Amino acid sequence: MKPPPFTYVAATSVAEAVAALAAHDGEAKVIAGGQSLVPMLNFRLLAPAALVDINGIRELDFVDATADGGLRIGALTRHYTLLTSPDVAERFPVLGEAMRHVAHLAIRNRGTIGGSLSHADPAAELPMMVTLLDATLTVAGPGGERQLAAADFFDGALTTVLAEDELLTTITLPPLPQPHGWGFHEFAQRAGDFALAAAAVVLTADDGAAANVRLAVMGVDENPSRIAAAEAALVGQPVSDDTIAAAAAAVREAVDPPEDLHGSATYRRHLVGGLVERAIRDAWARATGNAGGAA
Ligand SMILES: Cc1cc2nc3c(=O)[nH]c(=O)nc-3n(C[C@H](O)[C@H](O)[C@H](O)COP(=O)(O)OP(=O)(O)OC[C@H]3O[C@@H](n4cnc5c(N)ncnc54)[C@H](O)[C@@H]3O)c2cc1C
Known part of the structure; x- marks a missing residue:
């Protein structure tokens, strides 16, 4: 399909882009890479009166x-x-x-x-x-x-x-503590597809205990989120099978995954816990200098 007709504005400065958006009274959309917007226009999910192109800024x-x-x-x-x-x-x-x-x-x-x-x-x-x-x-x-x-x-x-x-x-x-360990794991049905779920962890190892822990997940709620209870399960102690299991359990408890044709909420809840476990293991291995293949 083709998009509905629209006016095209090529902005060359932030001020020009903002002025063009304001001039169209809520009926204009910014276009950047167009990789999400253009399919939505072509499917006629959106019909803005104007596109404000920011590629010239x-x-x-x-x-x-x-x-x-x-x-x-x-x-x-x-x-x-x-x-x-x-x-x-x-x-x-x-x-x-x-x-x-x-x-x-x-x-x-x-x-x-x-x-x-x-x-x-x-x-x-x-x-x-x-x-x-x-x-x-x-x-x-x-x-x-x-x-x-x-x-x-x-x-x-x-x-x-x-x-x-x-x-x-x-x-x-803002800067991360240096050195730090990190882990990132996601599961998608095919390479390049949007993920069903993902988990990311950043932490430091201070005197053999996890510190500065940040743990975020996505695909299992309307927005990505940090899971404070899972972070708390790790802080102040060495990372072990028990603390990893406690953090994963806290994540499964905190999230509210969607149901769709790609997977049930139960499946996504189970999946994200597994991804969290792997991300913590990688982060801890990197933080303690035992990364091996994970470096
Ligand atoms: C087949 C396919 C697979 C994809 N897989 C993934 C994936 O695995 N992971 C992933 O993260 N993404 C994926 N994407 C999406 C891709 O990352 C898009 O590039 C991204 O979502 C949108 O960026 P864009 O620059 O193309 O934005 P556009 O499509 O130009 O705009 C997207 C929206 O953002 C608004 N916008 C753009 N820039 C600004 C700005 N500076 N200020 C205010 N509003 C703005 C637009 O008005 C529009 O509403 C995929 C896309 C396709 C087509």
Whole structure:
């Protein structure tokens, strides 16, 4: 199918894009990589009066290593750039690993971090990564800029708190403790498909005990989330079969998975617990220098 007719605006600055969105009074959509939006237009799930193309806003395409050990990422940064960035690999290897699971090469060449976060698919890797990594998201609107914690950005499946005349511009990742261990596991039915579920863990080993634990899951609720009870099950003790089982049990208890043709809620709950167990084992092995094949 073909999309319904729309007016096309090619913005070359953030101010121009915001002004174009505001001028269309909620009837315009931003187009970035187009990898989610264009299929929705073609299926006529959306019929915006105008598309505001942000691909000409070069100032939104960057990965900057910040002096504090974190990263600032422009919203127009392509998935492929994140996958191949030496700064991502060095500072946030868990993000580098997650990018290996995002779609296929052709989609990674066009899809952007800003598009993925704004689209807010419950089974997408980047919303989970910004939740895990406590990112701050900068948004520009007619009244200026505002900053949002990643945990406050997602508002249900395919929904965010972005207003219709706002543009996501920058993603800031605060530094992780160095050195740290990390683990990421997901299950998808075919390589490149959206995952049925995924789990990611970052932690440090302090005097033989787990510390600075962050554990996030996706695909098992409307939004990705950190699971505080699972983090608490690990903090302050050596990671063992018992603590791993307790953390996985806390995750299974906390989530509310969807039912669909790909799997039942019971199946997804069971699956995510297994992924959590593997992610914790990898993170602990890396943190304690026993990673072997997991390095
Ligand atoms: C076959 C296929 C498989 C895929 N598999 C995966 C997968 O495994 N994992 C995964 O995470 N993704 C997957 N995707 C989606 C892909 O990652 C998309 O690139 C991403 O979801 C959207 O990014 P985009 O830049 O293409 O955004 P677009 O499609 O251009 O836009 C998506 C939405 O975000 C809005 N938007 C875009 N940029 C901004 C901005 N800066 N500010 C405000 N609003 C904005 C648009 O208005 C639109 O509503 C897949 C896509 C396809 C077609």
